[in-house]
Amino acid sequence: MQHGKYRFIAGFLAVPLGLYALFVIWPFVQSIYYSFTDWTGLSPEFSMVGFDNYSRMLDDDIFWKSLWHSVLFALLVPLVTLGLALFFSFMINVGGRKRKGGPVITGVRGSGLYKIVYFFPQVLSIAIVALLFQFAYNPDSGAINSLLRGVGLDSLQPLWLGDPDIALWCVMAVLVWSTVGFFVVLFSAGMASIPAELYEAALLDGASRFTTFFKVTLPLLWDTVQSGWVYMGILALGAESFAVVQIMTTGPGGPDYSTTVMVLYVYQKAFRDGQAAYATTIGVALLVVTLAFAALVMKLGRRERLEY
Template identity: 90%
Template sequence: MQHGKYRFIVGFLALPLGLYALFVIWPFIQSIYYSFTDWTGLSPEFKMVGFDNYRRMLDDEIFWKSLQHSLLFALLLPVVTISLALFFAFMINVGGRKRKNGPAISGVRGSSFYKIVYFFPQVLSIAIVALLFAFAYNPDSGAINSVLRGIGLDGVQPLWLGDPDLALWAVMAVLVWSTVGFFVVLFSAGMASIPAEMYEAALLDGAGRATTFFRITLPLLWDTVQSGWVYMGILALGAESFAVVQIMTTGPGGPDYSTTVMVLYVYQKAFRDGQAAYATTIGVALLVVTLAFAAVVMRLGRRERLEY
């Protein structure tokens, strides 16, 4: 009976695991292999060059800039996005004042409307969001500088995407705006599963909003927060940051490589410069950074599981 059960499980998983190995694991192995060659990506011919690409990468100033920017994305974007999402979700679900003839635990007034507003960016593709903000950041006719002029701040007219000191922060602001709604919905679902009796007991003991959040909501929601942290970090290191930087910035990646991130640099080397082998080398470095980020977050966020 046991033998038949295991045979059924293996048969059930064989096809999904085979597809995963073919379309996920095998490309990783190929990328690592090609990183030791001089393949251009345009010809089937190549030769092994050992660690030459890795030595070149370590001497590449633009690579180090892209690595710095990617690490900044991975460290700051999850902190800002998840902090905002937790605050908004808490206020929408349990942060309201007690009303007469109403439930003891409720969100702020208009919470249903706020849920729609926060989730709205998820309806738009990241390409559309990037285009909209590229127009908004235009220093001459963009909405942001027009508002500044309208309120009398004519002397404050930043170049935004044209300023090397501001461009990266402007891009990060777009990523926060476009992703925070997803985590508001995610955390709201988690908060809805927390028994209302816990909040009511805390209110009877005189706990305020801050105490309720840090002593009840955050500990019981910690597993969801940790998963969201890893997910947001991977988004910041991967496709989301590539799309926004590629569409919004000059170059793209400019000015003066001030917004170049690792995934964009991989794309440029592979498809613009015809240096596929060197691009896969940078891709291997990006893989290591991503895995290290996930491992560190999971290790630092480990704590005793709370049940209710």
């Protein structure tokens, strides 16, 4: 009986595991293999060069810049995005004042409208969002500097994407704006599943909204927050950061490599410079950074599961 059960399970999993190995695991293996070659990506001929690509990468100043920028994306973008999403979702679901004849636990007035407003950027493609903000950041005719001129702050008109000191922060702001709405909806769904009796008991005991958030909401929502942190970090290290930097910045990746991230550097080396082997080497480093980030978040965020 047990033998038949395991055979059924193995047969059921064989096809999906085979597809996963073919389309996910095998490309990783190929990338690691090509990182030890001098493959250009254009010719089928190549030879093994050992660790030459890795030595070159360690001596590459632009690689270290891109690594630092990617680490900033992975740490700061999820922190700001999830922090804002938790605040907005808490106010939408729990942060309102008791109205006469209404429930004790309620969201702020117009919470339904706020959900739509916060989620709206998710309807737009990240490419469209990047283009819109590229126009908004234009130092001459952009909406931001035009607004500053309109309120009399003519002297405070930065170059935004043209200033190496602030260009990366401008790009990060776009990524936060475009993703925070998704997590507002996600956290709102989690908060809606928390029994209202827990909030009512906390309020009856004299707990403030601040205390209620940190003692009731956040502990019960922690698994969702942790998963969201890993998901947001992977987005910030991967396609999302590539899209906004590629579309919005000069070069792209400028000025002076001030916005270059690892995934963009991989793209440039592979498709602009014809150095596919070196690009896969940087890709392997990106894989290590992503796995290390996910493992670190899961390790530091581990806590005893709370049930209700």
